[in-house]
Structure formats: C-alpha cells, structure tokens
C-alpha cells in the first residue's frame with residue numbers, strides 16, 4: 246500500500262502506518278462482530294432438524310390414536326355381523342329373514358370400508374415411522390456438522406482476536422511517535438471518512454476525491470516532504486501526502502545500436 250516512502254515527511258509516514266493498522270483493526274472487529282450471527286445460523290440449522298423430528302414423532306402418535314379407533318370400528322362391525330348371523334336362524338317369517346339378510350349385507354359393506362380405512366392407516370403409519378427415522382438421521386448429521394462448524398468458528402475467532410491484539414498494539418506504538426493534537430485531528434478525519442484520513446496526491450489531484458490540487462499547493466507539498474507541515478485537500482479535507490512518481494522500473498530500454506566502424 247505504501248508507495249516509495251523515500252524522502253517522505255516522517256509524520257505523514259507515521260500517520261500512514263497508523264491508518265493501515267487502524268483500517269485492519271476495523272476489518273478484524275467487523276469479522277469478530279459477524280461471529281455471533283454465524284453461530285446463530287449454525288444453531289438454527291440444528292433446531293430446525295430437531296423440530297422436524299418432533300413433528301414426525303407427533304404424527305406417529307396421532308396415527309397410533311387413529312389406529313386404535315379404526316381397529317375398534319372393525320371389531321364393532323364384526324360383532325354386529327356375528328350377532329345378526331346368530332339371530333337370523335331364529336327368525337320365523339321370510340320377510341324378517343330377508344330384512345336381516347339385508348342388514349347383514351349392509352354391515353359387511355361397512356366392515357369392508359372400515360378394513361380399507363385401517364389398511365390405509367397402516368400404510369400411512371409405516372411412512373411416518375420412516376419419516377421419524379430419516380429425521381433422526383438428518384438431526385444426527387446436522388448436530389455433527391454443527392459441532393464442526395462451531396469449532397471452526399471458535400478457531401477463526403481465536404486467530405482474529407490474536408491478530409486484533411497485535412494490530413491494536415502496533416496502532417498504539419504509532420500513536421506514541423505523533424503529536425497529540427495531530428492524532429486527534431487524524432481520528433476526527435478518519436471517523437468522517439470511513440477510516441481513511443489520508444489521501445495520496447497523484448497526477449496533481451487528490452486520489453480520494455479526484456479534485457485537482459492547485460499548483461502552488463503542489464509546490465508546497467513537494468517541499469513539505471522535508472519538513473513537518475501538513476496540507477489538506479480543500480474538498481474532502483483529508484491530509485494530503487505526495488509521493489514522487491517513479492519512472493517505471495522495468496521499462497525496456499533500447500540498447501544503443503553498435504555503430505560499426507566507431
């Protein structure tokens with residue numbers, strides 16, 4: 246990030262170091278701030294799997310109650326048919342006999358329907374049992390994944406917190422070498438400009454807001470590199486610093502042609 250610091254105003258150089266540390270600290274604090282949401286997301290995935298299992302188990306219980314009722318229905322119709330069949334031999338008139346036959350046919354139809362309902366219910370119950378087992382497998386997987394992810398977050402957090410402590414110490418070390426009022430001024434500018442209080446001058450313009458720097462300020466800036474005067478961008482108010490543009494280092498140069506006969 247730092248361009249050639251050769252001949253740069255030492256105060257500016259210290260401020261740039263401070264800004265680099267402070268920007269990094271802000272990024273690390275942002276990362277630390279994001280960990281609780283990440284942990285909540287991990288917990289939510291496990292909670293959702295737990296809810297799915299609880300719902301599947303509730304469904305199995307409900308079906309169990311339904312089944313008892315349907316089994317009783319089937320029993321009732323069988324009892325009725327047995328009773329009708331016992332009674333039919335004691336009947337004297339043909340009319341009563343036919344009426345009882347009709348009763349038996351109707352009861353048998355009801356029995357058939359009750360048996361169908363019971364069968365359907367049993368098939369449904371098997372599906373529900375399977376859903377519970379699948380849910381429990383998914384829950385075990387979610388719990389294992391959650392444990393791994395929580396460990397990962399904890400180790401990332403430890404790394405970030407360690408770096409933050411180092412960066413904060415480095416920032417403090419930079420502050421020690423700077424005048425207090427300049428530090429206050431830097432902090433005010435940094436707060437106002439998202440942590441970027443300094444702006445390099447490039448092509449005679451402020452690199453942060455692109456406004457051109459007036460020629461006499463340019464001249465002062467070039468000279469200021471040797472003393473400790475501070476200049477500000479007239480538009481964005483950031484502290485300006487000037488970096489001498491260097492000739493491209495690896496620019497291919499034409500080799501002087503060997504002149505024959507020289």
Ligand SMILES: [Zn+2]
Nearest residue numbers: 451454478481
């Ligand atoms: Zn500016």
